[in-house]
Structure formats: structure tokens, C-alpha cells
Amino acid sequence: MIGLVLVSHSRLIADGLCQLADQMxxxxxxxxxxxxxTDDPYxxxxxxxxxxxxxxxxxxxxxxxxxxxxxxxxxSAEMALxxxxxxxxxRCLISNAPLVEGAIVAALHAGMGNRLHDVNAAAEDALNAxxxxxxxxxxxxxxxx
Amino acid sequence: MAQEITLGQLRRxxxxxxxxxxxxxxxxxxxxxxxxxxxxxxxxRRGLEKVRERLLDEETQYADVGAFFRSIAMTLISAVGGAAxxxxxxxxxxxxxxxxxGERVDLPQFTRMLRFGLDGLQQRGKAHxxxxxxxxTIQPAVEAMEAALASGxxxxxxxxxxxxxxxxxxxxxxxxxANKGRAxxxxxxxxxxxxxxxxxxxxxxETAVVALSTxxxxx
Numbered sequence: 001m002i003g004l005v006l007v008s009h010s011r012l013i014a015d016g017l018c019q020l021a022d023q024m025x026x027x028x029x030x031x032x033x034x035x036x037x038t039d040d041p042y043x044x045x046x047x048x049x050x051x052x053x054x055x056x057x058x059x060x061x062x063x064x065x066x067x068x069x070x071x072x073x074x075x076s077a078e079m080a081l082x083x084x085x086x087x088x089x090x091r092c093l094i095s096n097a098p099l100v101e102g103a104i105v106a107a108l109h110a111g112m113g114n115r116l117h118d119v120n121a122a123a124e125d126a127l128n129a130x131x132x133x134x135x136x137x138x139x140x141x142x143x144x145x
Numbered sequence: 146m147a148q149e150i151t152l153g154q155l156r157r158x159x160x161x162x163x164x165x166x167x168x169x170x171x172x173x174x175x176x177x178x179x180x181x182x183x184x185x186x187x188x189x190r191r192g193l194e195k196v197r198e199r200l201l202d203e204e205t206q207y208a209d210v211g212a213f214f215r216s217i218a219m220t221l222i223s224a225v226g227g228a229a230x231x232x233x234x235x236x237x238x239x240x241x242x243x244x245x246x247g248e249r250v251d252l253p254q255f256t257r258m259l260r261f262g263l264d265g266l267q268q269r270g271k272a273h274x275x276x277x278x279x280x281x282t283i284q285p286a287v288e289a290m291e292a293a294l295a296s297g298x299x300x301x302x303x304x305x306x307x308x309x310x311x312x313x314x315x316x317x318x319x320x321x322x323a324n325k326g327r328a329x330x331x332x333x334x335x336x337x338x339x340x341x342x343x344x345x346x347x348x349x350x351e352t353a354v355v356a357l358s359t360x361x362x363x364x
Binding site: 078 | 184188191195219222223224225226227228230231232234235269270326327
């Protein structure tokens with residue numbers, strides 16, 4: 001099973017999202033948070049060393065998918081990957097998926113035993129999921145009026 | 146005058162740099178509030194306070210110049226938090242991989258370290274000259290060092306040239322538009338403001354002149 005690492009500027013978001021994604025996937029997914037800074041957990045920021053630890057905690061030969069929020073989260077994640085030996089780095093991937101929706105979808109697909117690139121593709125597709133069906137304004141006017 | 150930089154001088158450099166950043170926190174915050182998210186001052190202060198603490202600890206020992214820069218890098222990537230963390234972290238981490246003479250570096254080696262750092266920084270941040278970033282300070286400074294080295298100047302002259310080029314680069318960021326980071330969302334409205342990253346990077350070259358071209362008393 002691939003591992004998942006959730007990188008956020010906020011420790012609360014990363015930790016909470018791990019709980020949410022794991023529960024949505026029915027438990028048992030290898031998922032680790034990397035939010036905030038090592039010594040100042042509730043200061044907003046990202047920490048390459050913390051991300052590296054998270055990768056190692058969920059590492060297997062199947063690889064690790066990293067989901068990130070924005071800005072320096074990407075740079076810190078890239079830096080964490082550079083600390084890994086080549087053979088490990090080549091089995092890690094930083095996803096373009098939205099963090100929250102992507103993490104939930106990724107957890108579901110990882111739990112099904114899907115491969116790294118397939119899990120990532122599903123997570124990235126979460127961008128296209130619609131939450132509500134909007135009735136176009138002109139149609140609504142006619143219905144109500 | 147010595148043409149080599151010792152570990153003691155490098156240590157003094159980063160302590161002076163930390164002092165400067167801590168003293169300039171408000172200015173960095175003000176600059177970042179104008180075009181960014183106002184966190185550069187507090188992030189840099191937090192990171193450099195950690196660096197300073199480690200450097201002032203008598204028990205901290207460094208095997209060589211590479212280990213020294215690696216230690217600075219690791220502290221910054223874990224304590225800064227914002228984009229400056231991985232950027233300065235990469236700068237020092239790449240510098241650490243450049244050749245040195247154990248506990249000393251000569252001018253050609255030091256210049257190459259800065260070049261390595263700059264290249265790493267540019268790969269990490271994908272910024273070029275005139276993007277209104279710290280690259281606008283560091284690139285001219287490194288080029289000035291390289292030019293001074295090529296024309297056979299002394300360490301002190303090379304460091305002074307780097308500082309001068311860094312200052313001009315930093316000031317030039319006032320006139321240009323941001324192409325990177327949060328400031329880039331402002332488009333032309335970023336013109337007229339000095340870049341906070343270019344400013345914190347200038348202090349590196351400013352403090353290097355005193356710290357690296359005069360001997361450390363007790364060494």
C-alpha cells in the first residue's frame with residue numbers, strides 16, 4: 001500500500017485532515033501529517049525536516065504521495081524529497097490535487113491498494129468533483145417567477 | 146592580511162547577520178505588509194534567533210565549513226516557516242556541498258560556495274534576475290565577487306564589491322514589478338516597494354564585510 005503525507009502550513013489542518021481521510025477510507029491507510037514547524041507546531045509554516053520524517057514514517061517500496069496546501073509547502077516538500085536517496089525519491093510524488101478533497105480521495109484509493117500514479121490521478125481529479133448542482137440564474141427566474 | 150576565511154569568522158558572520166535580522170524585524174514586516182503577507186520579519190527573526198542560539202552555544206562544534214553551512218541550513222528550514230525557509234535553507238545547503246579546506250575557505254572557494262548557493266536558490270524558487278526577489282540582491286553580489294576574484298582583488302575588496310552590488314540590486318527592486326510569490330498578484334502595484342526578501346538578503350553581504358575580512362580576536 002502506498003503512503004500518504006499531508007503537508008499544510010497549519011498543524012491543525014494536517015492533523016485533522018489525517019483523521020478525516022483515514023476515517024473516510026475506513027481506517028488502516030498509511031497516512032502521516034506534516035503541518036506547522038517542528039519546534040513551533042502552532043506557528044503557520046512548513047518544515048522540510050518534518051515532511052521528511054513523515055515520508056519515512058509511511059515509507060514502503062510502493063511509494064509515497066505528498067499532498068500540499070500552497071506556496072512554501074511545495075518548496076519544503078521538494079526539499080524533503082532531495083534529502084532522500086535516489087531510489088526512494090523516485091518513488092515519491094508531489095500531487096497537484098487540492099489538499100482536503102485530494103487527501104480523502106487518495107486515502108480511499110490507497111486503501112484499495114492502487115498504485116502511486118493511479119492514486120494521484122484520482123486525487124487530482126477531485127478538483128472536478130461538484131458539491132452542489134447550481135441552477136443557472138435565468139432558469140431559476142423562470143421557475144420562481 | 147589573511148586571504149582565507151576561518152570557521153570562527155563564518156560563525157561571527159552568521160551571528161552578526163542574526164543580530165541584524167532581529168533588529169530589522171519591523172522593517173522587514175513593513176516591507177512585506179506592502180506587497181506580501183507581512184510574515185517575512187517574524188519568520189526570519191524566528192529562524193535567525195534559533196541560528197544565533199546554536200552559534201552562541203559553546204558546545205556546538207563543527208567538523209568543517211561544510212558541516213557549518215549544513216547546520217545553518219537545517220536550522221533555517223525547520224524554524225523559518227515561510228518561503229524564506231526552504232530558500233535560505235537551500236542556499237546554505239548547496240553552499241555546503243562546494244569544496245573547502247576543512248576549517249577554512251579561500252576567496253576562490255568562498256566565491257564558488259556563494260555561486261553554488263545562488264544556483265540552488267534559483268532552482269528551488271525558479272526566480273530570475275528582475276523578478277523582484279532575493280535573487281536580485283544575491284546574483285549581482287556573487288557576480289561582483291567573481292569579477293573581483295578574476296581581477297586578482299583581495300578578500301576585503303571582493304567583499305566590499307559584493308556588498309555594494311547587493312545594495313544596488315536591493316534598491317533596484319523598488320523600481321520593478323514582482324513576478325514571483327504573493328507580490329506577483331499585485332502586478333504593477335508592486336512597483337515602488339522594496340522587496341523584503343531582497344532586503345534580508347542584502348544584510349548577508351553587509352555583515353560579511355566586517356565579519357569575514359577582519360580576524361577573530363581569540364582564534
